[in-house]
Amino acid sequence: MYKLEKLSGLEQKLYFLLEAENVKVLTAENAMKLLGISRMHAYNLLNNMKKKGALDKVKSNLFVRIPAHIVHNKGKYVEDPIIVGKYLTEPYFFSYYTALYLHGLAQQPAHYYYLSTTKHTRKVNYHGIVFHPVILIKKRFYGATEMTYGDEKIYVSDMERTIVDVMNRPEYAGGYEEILRSFQGIEKLNWDRLLAYLDKMGEKILFNRIGFVFDMLAEFVNTPDMFLNEVRKRLSNNIYYFEKNRKGSYIKRWKIIVDKRLKNLVKGG
Numbered sequence: 230m231y232k233l234e235k236l237s238g239l240e241q242k243l244y245f246l247l248e249a250e251n252v253k254v255l256t257a258e259n260a261m262k263l264l265g266i267s268r269m270h271a272y273n274l275l276n277n278m279k280k281k282g283a284l285d286k287v288k289s290n291l292f293v294r295i296p297a298h299i300v301h302n303k304g305k306y307v308e309d310p311i312i313v314g315k316y317l318t319e320p321y322f323f324s325y326y327t328a329l330y331l332h333g334l335a336q337q338p339a340h341y342y343y344l345s346t347t348k349h350t351r352k353v354n355y356h357g358i359v360f361h362p363v364i365l366i367k368k369r370f371y372g373a374t375e376m377t378y379g380d381e382k383i384y385v386s387d388m389e390r391t392i393v394d395v396m397n398r399p400e401y402a403g404g405y406e407e408i409l410r411s412f413q414g415i416e417k418l419n420w421d422r423l424l425a426y427l428d429k430m431g432e433k434i435l436f437n438r439i440g441f442v443f444d445m446l447a448e449f450v451n452t453p454d455m456f457l458n459e460v461r462k463r464l465s466n467n468i469y470y471f472e473k474n475r476k477g478s479y480i481k482r483w484k485i486i487v488d489k490r491l492k493n494l495v496k497g498g
Contacts, residue, residue, distance in 0.1 A: 239264065240278050247294050251380065253308055254316045256290050287313055288353050307356045310342050314360055315383050318350040322373035322384040324363060325401035328391040331376060334411040343401055345370065345386065363401065372426060388415070389423040393430055396438050405472065409494050412442065413449045420456040436463045438471060441483040445495050
């Protein structure tokens with residue numbers, strides 16, 4: 230519960246400037262720019278406003294402005310995690326399950342929000358919502374697109390990069406069952422880009438997994454034969470488990486061993 234204590238004149242000025250510009254998430258740099266004050270003065274000002282209930286602290290030098298109607302009514306306020314997440318680190322793009330959500334494919338509400346970044350960043354817990362950074366080397370930091378989210382511009386992995394990511398790290402997307410359910414809602418893909426990302430990722434098993442999955446999903450997503458043929462050309466001589474050490478049926482066409490529950494998901498079983 231937020232209890233607003235009396236703000237100083239300068240604190241009130243900053244609060245109303247933030248409100249007028251609809252700034253929901255802020256740092257000391259915002260205060261410095263709006264008030265023309267030093268960095269140290271800005272830090273102290275924001276921390277005092279947090280103590281008085283006008284701001285909520287996410288992490289060091291990152292605050293959420295509590296809307297006036299919340300502080301006056303002593304309610305509880307949690308800002309939209311996507312709006313908060315975009316300010317956590319730079320560079321970034323939302324990825325994995327969060328990207329599935331932003332592309333309209335996620336099936337379940339999430340408490341974890343994933344951001345890919347090249348900067349070493351810690352997890353942040355914001356009112357029970359966990360922001361999970363996935364640290365990438367620079368050559369793996371690609372495939373982001375800009376998206377409009379409400380009044381904000383955010384970066385998110387494009388649909389093709391999202392597919393490669395979740396098939397590589399299913400634990401960041403609710404597991405393969407959740408992923409396959411999500412994929413059935415895909416309406417459009419750039420198949421050449423997906424193939425290029427697979428080549429760039431350089432993980433051999435991904436050709437087997439993604440070839441099998443989009444062969445199985447062909448009636449849902451209109452998988453072109455060209456794509457499947459190109460993926461098959463890239464298969465190694467190895468036979469893989471779709472899921473590590475999980476037994477199932479051998480699919481000769483894709484040189485992969487798959488638990489029958491995944492096939493049944495697509496069949497509606």
